[in-house]
């Protein structure tokens with residue numbers, strides 16, 4: 001593990017380009033998602049080695065439910081398979097596993113398999129791996145606003161700070177991402193961590209997600225280490 005480097009506490013990745021990776025090889029899109037699981041494992045293991053405490057991954061957005069049903073089904077099946085395949089690796093590496101998003105839209109089978117893995121890994125402390133599933137930033141802000149409004153109705157004089165609002169988001173208790181990486185050359189936020197990413201550093205790379213492994217991840221951490229974060233102030 002590198003110790004003299006400015007290591008981000010929380011790295012978040014918009015994993016993009018699986019479909020294009022598969023198409024370039026004349027394969028079905030799902031082959032790109034399957035290959036993408038290897039990149040998930042590579043980045044998770046490298047995060048533990050580098051001392052990154054939170055790695056979060058945008059795996060499936062609220063909007064992704066609108067993809068062809070066959071692809072949605074394949075992605076959910078892959079998620080289910082990955083849960084059982086990766087239990088050992090998560091436990092061996094001391095990784096806590098958490099899924100955040102609109103879990104009501106997941107099948108009961110998937111949701112309970114996730115809950116089981118979350119419980120099994122809840123004592124692990126080396127790193128937290130967060131998978132955003134059926135998540136969108138606007139959905140998160142709305143559900144937080146609704147819950148907060150209910151409490152304010154009971155106490156109309158209550159003053160609310162941004163930190164108070166944080167506690168209603170699904171990411172409550174998780175530090176905001178220091179670095180958000182998006183693969184595949186697209187340069188947009190796509191309704192991801194809209195509130196939490198207010199001061200994140202962004203890194204866009206042309207590398208497609210299935211080709212993003214330890215080496216590319218380390219290069220991203222090196223780039224982050226050179227950034228000068230001022231949070232709107234003067235240094």
Ligand code: FPP
Nearest residue numbers: 015016017018019020033036037059082131
């Ligand atoms: C974006 O590529 C990728 C996704 C919507 C799915 C990401 C899912 C995985 C890597 C698999 C499982 C994840 C975990 C956490 C086990 P795209 O399909 O939008 O690619 P394209 O833009 O080239 O079409």
